[in-house]
Amino acid sequence: MAVNITSNYNGTTDDGTVVSDSVITTITGDVNQPMRYQCTVGTSAEMVLDYSTTKGFAQAEQGVTSYVRIVNRDDSNNCKIIVRGSGGTKTYTLILAPNEWHTIHGFDMSTGSGAVPTWENITQIDAQFDNAPGTIEITAINLA
Amino acid sequence: MPQVTISNTCASTGTSGAAFGLATTKAKKFKDYYTRELILGSDTSREAFKISENPVYAKIAYIHIENSGAEDAHITVDSGGNLSHHRLPAGQVWEHWNTGFWNNGSGANPDTIDGINVVGKTGITETTVKVTVFI
Numbered sequence: 001m002a003v004n005i006t007s008n009y010n011g012t013t014d015d016g017t018v019v020s021d022s023v024i025t026t027i028t029g030d031v032n033q034p035m036r037y038q039c040t041v042g043t044s045a046e047m048v049l050d051y052s053t054t055k056g057f058a059q060a061e062q063g064v065t066s067y068v069r070i071v072n073r074d075d076s077n078n079c080k081i082i083v084r085g086s087g088g089t090k091t092y093t094l095i096l097a098p099n100e101w102h103t104i105h106g107f108d109m110s111t112g113s114g115a116v117p118t119w120e121n122i123t124q125i126d127a128q129f130d131n132a133p134g135t136i137e138i139t140a141i142n143l144a
Numbered sequence: 145m146p147q148v149t150i151s152n153t154c155a156s157t158g159t160s161g162a163a164f165g166l167a168t169t170k171a172k173k174f175k176d177y178y179t180r181e182l183i184l185g186s187d188t189s190r191e192a193f194k195i196s197e198n199p200v201y202a203k204i205a206y207i208h209i210e211n212s213g214a215e216d217a218h219i220t221v222d223s224g225g226n227l228s229h230h231r232l233p234a235g236q237v238w239e240h241w242n243t244g245f246w247n248n249g250s251g252a253n254p255d256t257i258d259g260i261n262v263v264g265k266t267g268i269t270e271t272t273v274k275v276t277v278f279i
Contacts, residue, residue: 067236069239078243092228094240094243095243096241096243097241097243100241100243101239101241102239102240102241103236103237103238103239105230105231105232105233105236105238119229119231
């Protein structure tokens with residue numbers, strides 16, 4: 001089952017060069033090769049998870065939900081990760097120290113409260129380095 | 145020797161009322177760990193672990209929760225009083241390095257993790273998760 005992941009990378013390098021790129025990666029197997037993105041200072045490399053396909057990354061289905069593992073591949077700087085839900089208002093934020101990682105499942109955001117809340121899809125993951133350029137690595141695992 | 149105490153008040157089979165002390169000389173040495181298997185019932189929240197008091201929670205290095213059962217589980221992360229909810233499908237793993245910043249909405253004022261609860265899916269008799277905390 002194919003899953004499309006669109007990576008939008010926009011920023012300005014230290015010498016003032018404006019960088020803009022958009023890459024669509026289609027995963028057809030169970031595990032995609034790790035994708036690495038260079039982030040400039042203070043800007044975000046946005047990982048837009050496209051679930052417009054029939055059975056996309058974030059489609060909720062018990063037992064077959066796909067997920068991503070995001071790794072901070074920089075050796076000296078922390079990276080801020082911002083995870084956004086499909087409702088447009090919910091986010092959660094975490095910091096990855098050098099070479100730390102975190103797993104994010106496609107159906108991973110609560111819209112309510114209580115022991116068993118209502119869920120919404122993950123649609124976007126942003127990565128940001130505040131002090132120096134750094135590299136993030138994202139591995140998408142498609143279990144659908 | 146400085147010590148971080150990880151408590152667990154889970155009432156499910158074989159896990160009731162115990163408290164645990166894990167000794168460490170420095171924060172985040174990644175040399176000791178606490179692990180526990182929890183059985184989750186329908187809609188019943190279980191305390192996977194709770195850090196005893198500020199600032200010893202900073203000694204937690206890494207958290208690994210594996211859903212080893214056949215049904216989905218839900219994870220609730222408490223950070224500074226904010227709750228962040230996450231779904232853990234059957235057979236999958238939720239991992240987090242406790243670098244110190246996590247919340248459910250404010251990137252400007254993040255907090256560290258104070259504790260984590262897990263709960264079974266509505267209508268399901270039970271599923272099993274294995275919780276491992278490294279210090």
